[in-house]
Structure formats: C-alpha cells, structure tokens
Amino acid sequence: MARTVVSLTAVAGIAAGTLAGAGVAAAQAAPAQQTQPATASVFDGDVTTLAVNNLGLTVAEAKKLQRWLKKFHGYTGAIDGQLGTNSWKAMQRFLKKYWNYNDKIDGIVGPNTIKALQRYLKAHRGYTGAIDGIAGPGTKAAFKRMANAV
Structure with a gap:
C-alpha cells in the first residue's frame, strides 16, 4: 500500500512538473515522439501506459478507420478516434491477411x-x-487518404 501511494505521488508530481524540475529537464532532453500516453492504470503498484499513435x-x-476495423477486422474497442493498441491489433490482422x-x-x-x-x-x-x-x-498522407476512403 505504501509503495502504491509513493508511486502515485511521484507520478502526480512529475506530471505537474513539481519534482525538482523533472518535467522541464525531461522535456529538454527527450526528442519528440509520435506516440503519446492515452491512459494509465494503477494495479498493485504497477503503472501501465497505453500508447496512441x-x-x-x-x-x-x-x-x-476504427469503424472500418470494427466492421471487417475484429476491432472491439470504442470508436473514440484514438488509435491505441486494440486498433493497431485489428490493423495488424488486416495487414497479416492481405499485405504480408x-x-x-x-x-x-x-x-x-x-x-x-x-x-x-x-x-x-x-x-x-x-x-x-x-x-x-x-x-502519413497516404494513411490519411485511406482513412477518408474507408
């Protein structure tokens, strides 16, 4: 329990940028990424991040695209406009079946x-x-054309 509280406090502090400038230092040192955290869940002290790309x-x-994946490729998640793990699993099933x-x-x-x-x-x-x-x-431009055509 104490570990969970400490972990949650640290995560909240970093997110707020209050732990000795950790947020500022990380922002200056880290290159821009295409993936971003969508949600985080805490269970038994472990934090899991689901990526959206x-x-x-x-x-x-x-x-x-999610509606198309749901109709044809087994996507079962929410139609929320966030291409996370489950959206990409459905896309990978499509790509495996037809595109090597x-x-x-x-x-x-x-x-x-x-x-x-x-x-x-x-x-x-x-x-x-x-x-x-x-x-x-x-x-990305061709992927945009795909999404608008499905």
Whole structure:
C-alpha cells in the first residue's frame, strides 16, 4: 500500500512538473515522439501506459478507420478516434491477411507494421515512397487518404 501511494505521488508530481524540475529537464532532453500516453492504470503498484499513435489522422479520421476495423477486422474497442493498441491489433490482422505482415499481433506500431501498411498504401492509396518501415510524411498522407476512403 505504501509503495502504491509513493508511486502515485511521484507520478502526480512529475506530471505537474513539481519534482525538482523533472518535467522541464525531461522535456529538454527527450526528442519528440509520435506516440503519446492515452491512459494509465494503477494495479498493485504497477503503472501501465497505453500508447496512441494516430499517424497524423484527426480524431474524425481515426473514428472512420476504427469503424472500418470494427466492421471487417475484429476491432472491439470504442470508436473514440484514438488509435491505441486494440486498433493497431485489428490493423495488424488486416495487414497479416492481405499485405504480408509477418510479425506478432501486438498492437505496437513498429517497422514491420509500417512496412506492411506501406505495401497496402502503395497499391491502393497513392503512396510513392520506399517500403522502409518509417512513417514519414508520404506514409502519413497516404494513411490519411485511406482513412477518408474507408
């Protein structure tokens, strides 16, 4: 119990930026990331963060994609416009079935997920870049076209 209280106090302090400037130092030292924490749950002193990675989609575009994933690829989560682990697991199932995704269905948007997505986008959504596993501007623009077409 004491460990949970200390952990929660530390998390709250860091979030507020009050623990000896930890928030400021971390912000200056850390590079910008594409993923961001969506929710955190505390159970038995452990904190788990669920990542959201919309790859440049607006909430409305991500909701369109989630509806499509729900209809065709087994997505069972909320239609909330936040592409988190469950959204990406459904996307990975789609990519595995049709676009040679050959990694774990884990909901992590890693290079193999991006490569399979790029294969789909190249075939159907005007992506002209390399199949390199990097979600650059061309990949994001084509992903946006995908979300608006489904």
